[in-house]
Amino acid sequence: MTTHSLLILPGDGIGPEVMTEVRKVIDWFQTNKGIQFDVSEDLVGGAAYDKHGVPLADETMAKAQEVDAVLLGAVGGPAYDNLDFSVKPERGLLRLRKEMDLFANLRPAQCFDALADFSSLKREIVAGLDILIVRELTSGVYFGEPRGIHSDDNNPQNEGGRVGINTQRYTSGEIRRVARAAFELAKKRGNRVCSMEKANVMESGILWREEVQWVHDNEYPEVELSHMYADNGAMQLVRRPNQFDVIVTDNLFGDILSDAAAMLTGSLGMLPSASLGAPMANGRPKAMYEPVHGSAPDIAGQGKANPIACILSFAMALRYSYDLGAEADLLEAAVEKVLADGVRTGDLMGPEGGTPVTTSQMGDKIVEALSAL
Ligand code: NAD
Ligand code: IPM
Ligand code: MN
Numbered sequence: 001m002t003t004h005s006l007l008i009l010p011g012d013g014i015g016p017e018v019m020t021e022v023r024k025v026i027d028w029f030q031t032n033k034g035i036q037f038d039v040s041e042d043l044v045g046g047a048a049y050d051k052h053g054v055p056l057a058d059e060t061m062a063k064a065q066e067v068d069a070v071l072l073g074a075v076g077g078p079a080y081d082n083l084d085f086s087v088k089p090e091r092g093l094l095r096l097r098k099e100m101d102l103f104a105n106l107r108p109a110q111c112f113d114a115l116a117d118f119s120s121l122k123r124e125i126v127a128g129l130d131i132l133i134v135r136e137l138t139s140g141v142y143f144g145e146p147r148g149i150h151s152d153d154n155n156p157q158n159e160g161g162r163v164g165i166n167t168q169r170y171t172s173g174e175i176r177r178v179a180r181a182a183f184e185l186a187k188k189r190g191n192r193v194c195s196m197e198k199a200n201v202m203e204s205g206i207l208w209r210e211e212v213q214w215v216h217d218n219e220y221p222e223v224e225l226s227h228m229y230a231d232n233g234a235m236q237l238v239r240r241p242n243q244f245d246v247i248v249t250d251n252l253f254g255d256i257l258s259d260a261a262a263m264l265t266g267s268l269g270m271l272p273s274a275s276l277g278a279p280m281a282n283g284r285p286k287a288m289y290e291p292v293h294g295s296a297p298d299i300a301g302q303g304k305a306n307p308i309a310c311i312l313s314f315a316m317a318l319r320y321s322y323d324l325g326a327e328a329d330l331l332e333a334a335v336e337k338v339l340a341d342g343v344r345t346g347d348l349m350g351p352e353g354g355t356p357v358t359t360s361q362m363g364d365k366i367v368e369a370l371s372a373l
Pocket of ligand 3: 292
């Protein structure tokens with residue numbers, strides 16, 4: 001029987017809380033569907049810093065390279081805000097993305113019908129929403145050199161005497177590979193890609209537009225392609241989000257646009273993500289799955305966190321890393337059923353009410369729904 005290896009990195013804040021609920025789902029699939037997961041667990045972020053003095057130990061990095069998939073909770077928190085930049089919790093996450101070369105970050109935003117009234121936008125604007133943001137994840141201003149904070153003493157005009165530098169840098173190859181990922185995904189959905197950059201002010205944006213167009217013209221002429229400046233894209237996302245199918249964009253714009261898209265679905269606690277790299281020996285892509293939200297220090301330790309983003313991230317792992325599409329559909333249907341039944345963590349509580357539940361109760365309800373479907 002095939003065993004599916006999974007490395008769980010709960011991380012900080014609400015990370016371990018939501019991961020406990022994913023464990024219940026994994027156990028359910030093992031017991032009821034006979035699917036064998038070989039689960040190991042390790043530290044990342046502040047939790048790893050506390051034990052090892054670094055936000056990701058080399059041994060953990062090596063394990064991540066070997067498994068079929070990694071599932072990460074969240075990293076960061078106020079206790080670590082004043083650490084040296086090189087050992088901040090977020091650096092652990094960025095190291096995983098970079099060293100595993102996970103260049104295509106899939107961030108779907110779907111509005112479950114039961115939550116349409118709860119979105120900060122009107123029901124008619126978000127109902128039926130189903131968009132996919134493909135964010136480039138291993139390059140751009142997050143990683144470009146030169147970077148740093150330097151003294152600017154030779155410039156008497158500069159009050160404070162310091163300069164902070166980051167570099168937006170993209171190669172044509174980096175743009176082409178993420179564009180291909182977006183076109184491939186569009187072919188399995190609505191067959192439309194909208195590419196976002198700021199070609200009006202950035203040379204890297206001009207290159208981005210030209211290379212995405214090149215991949216389209218040479219390899220995917222059958223997919224509909226449009227281009228949009230990213231600031232307009234942000235506006236269009238809240239004006240008429242249903243106009244989009246797949247959005248492909250760079251690392252920083254993708255970070256911001258996906259948080260904005262999260263609110264269309266009702267809560268940041270709803271949004272899963274998959275970060276995919278090149279195919280491994282088994283033909284499946286190297287992969288890490290994580291909720292889009294962070295460690296939510298304001299609600300950590302109170303049983304308030306919504307575990308759905310992390311549970312739906314595991315559903316993406318079922319689909320993309322384990323070739324268990326039917327099981328992924330089942331898990332997504334279980335989440336939909338629980339929401340339709342009015343079960344709500346605090347972040348989903350609107351004026352229309354519902355049954356308030358804790359993080360743990362939400363996990364239990366989803367497992368109950370799995371058995372009932
Ligand atoms: P955040 O996503 O942690 O929280 C933003 C707001 O959304 C908070 O009010 C929080 O309570 C709420 N929220 C987030 N997830 C929720 C959930 N599952 N259920 C209910 N409410 C939820 O973003 P932030 O406050 O800007 O960042 C906090 C820390 O998390 C920082 O250290 C940041 O660097 C880190 N962070 C980590 C990741 C990650 O690990 N992938 C992502 C974003 C931020
Ligand atoms: C995300 C987060 C990360 C990012 C941080 C925590 C490094 O905001 O995954 O969206 O900026 O990519
Ligand atoms: Mn983010």
